[in-house]
Amino acid sequence: MNKLFTLLLILIAVSAGSCVKNADVQPDSITLNYTDLTLQAGSGKQLLASRYDATQIIWTSSDSTVASINEKGVIMALKEGTTLMTAKSKQYNVTATCTVKVTPLIVEGKxxxxxxxxxxxxxxxxxxxxxxxxxxxxxxxxxxxxxxxxxxxxxxxxxxxxxxxxxxxxxxxxxxxxxxxxxxxxxxxxxxxxxxxxxxxxxxxxxxxxxxxxxxxxxxxxxxxxxxxxxxxxxxxxxxxxxxxxxxxxxxxxxxxxxxxxxxxxxxxxxxxxxxxxxxxxxxxxxxxxxxxxxxxxxxxxxxxxxxxxxxxxxxxxxxxxxxxxxxxxxxx
Missing domain, CATH: 2.120.10.30 (TolB, C-terminal domain)
Incomplete structure (x- = not known):
């Protein structure tokens, strides 16, 4: 009787441990702080991914001549146009995107x-x-x-x-x-x-x-x-x-x-x-x-x-x- 009770306790503990572990390390999505951005050429913005450090993300731009993005998720607007920024987890098959529209730089002068x-x-x-x-x-x-x-x-x-x-x-x-x-x-x-x-x-x-x-x-x-x-x-x-x-x-x-x-x-x-x-x-x-x-x-x-x-x-x-x-x-x- 004692052996059966002990075995049940072990199975319950293993099962509980497995559930907690899966919940912690298997995020089902990436949520960015921006999904749409409008920036003047020459300006920048930081993209952040919830539940991820920036180094855990692969950041890419569909047109890096319009706006680039570095390994820390910092966007730099370069010229007029539209591009799509993609954040992809390095470990899991999850992504998120942000559409960036770049408008001409407004320069004031005398x-x-x-x-x-x-x-x-x-x-x-x-x-x-x-x-x-x-x-x-x-x-x-x-x-x-x-x-x-x-x-x-x-x-x-x-x-x-x-x-x-x-x-x-x-x-x-x-x-x-x-x-x-x-x-x-x-x-x-x-x-x-x-x-x-x-x-x-x-x-x-x-x-x-x-x-x-x-x-x-x-x-x-x-x-x-x-x-x-x-x-x-x-x-x-x-x-x-x-x-x-x-x-x-x-x-x-x-x-x-x-x-x-x-x-x-x-x-x-x-x-x-x-x-x-x-x-x-x-x-x-x-x-x-x-x-x-x-x-x-x-x-x-x-x-x-x-x-x-x-x-x-x-x-x-x-x-x-x-x-x-x-x-x-x-x-x-």
Missing amino acids: DIGIGADGSVFIIGTDSTSASSGYSISKLVNNTLTKLPDCGAVRVAVDPKGMPWVVTKSHSILKYNGTTWVALPGTATDIGIGANGAVYAIGNIEVSPTGGNNIMRWNGTAWETMPDCAGTRIAVAPDGTPWVVNKSNLVYKYTGNYLWDPMYNVYAYDIGIGANGAVFVTGMKLGSNDIHVYQWNNFNYDWTDLNVLGGTNISVTPDGHAWWLDKNNILQKR
């Missing part, structure tokens, strides 16, 4: 500069000081990285990808990769061509209708350009300056004492790409909307791109216009 090498710099909307202006950031792969110890209101980029800026107090500074170097003179705008030619709009008014003096950098000092004035400037790949003046007319330097007017547009800013493409943001006669226009050498006129423009514009090396709209949001064409 000015934009693009170099011949494709480097992009943004003057932000966050003030750094009353005399310097706003933060300066480099835009790379949908990520903005602030440059140290400086603020500005206008920016241009040289062929080596280094920004030159004008501060709120009209100082001219050049970045050398680690520090900012002050240049002589004062300015209100700056432009750099793909060949490295640097021009600036000074802060001395020389014409009530044209605007301020125009200067050319000779490597050590600024030389005054003849017989023209402006408020905004951009430089063609061959080093020819184009300006927008106080009356919103566009002029191109001819190489001597003359400046050619480029009629039929009322411009606010001008940008020129390393391939020679010229764009302005402005209006044509009879229009009430600010649009983006491209200069057409064949008919010697401005072509309306039929997209709303803004106040500041720059051009990529391959001839695509990037501009800041009336709400200071970066737009591309």
Whole structure:
């Protein structure tokens, strides 16, 4: 009788132990903290799997060019699109998914500069000081990285990808990769061509209708350009300056004492790409909307791109216009 009772106790204990063990180590599903996500390009998010440590999961993305995910479940949004993140247990045949939609990065700024090498710099909307202006950031792969110890209101980029800026107090500074170097003179705008030619709009008014003096950098000092004035400037790949003046007319330097007017547009800013493409943001006669226009050498006129423009514009090396709209949001064409 005692032997039979003891055997029953042993069987009950084994059975109970087996049930507890199976319940502990056989999860029947994975539950993620997100099943749908919308992220801006350049941002990230952490996926977590209930009842699992991140290292117990194999994390995969159906399109890692849209958004990637690392071994810890951290998502990084890369470009516009949709991808599916899958979490799979390394030990058990259970999975869970999260749909990730990536929207374009929203960049706000006061000015934009693009170099011949494709480097992009943004003057932000966050003030750094009353005399310097706003933060300066480099835009790379949908990520903005602030440059140290400086603020500005206008920016241009040289062929080596280094920004030159004008501060709120009209100082001219050049970045050398680690520090900012002050240049002589004062300015209100700056432009750099793909060949490295640097021009600036000074802060001395020389014409009530044209605007301020125009200067050319000779490597050590600024030389005054003849017989023209402006408020905004951009430089063609061959080093020819184009300006927008106080009356919103566009002029191109001819190489001597003359400046050619480029009629039929009322411009606010001008940008020129390393391939020679010229764009302005402005209006044509009879229009009430600010649009983006491209200069057409064949008919010697401005072509309306039929997209709303803004106040500041720059051009990529391959001839695509990037501009800041009336709400200071970066737009591309």
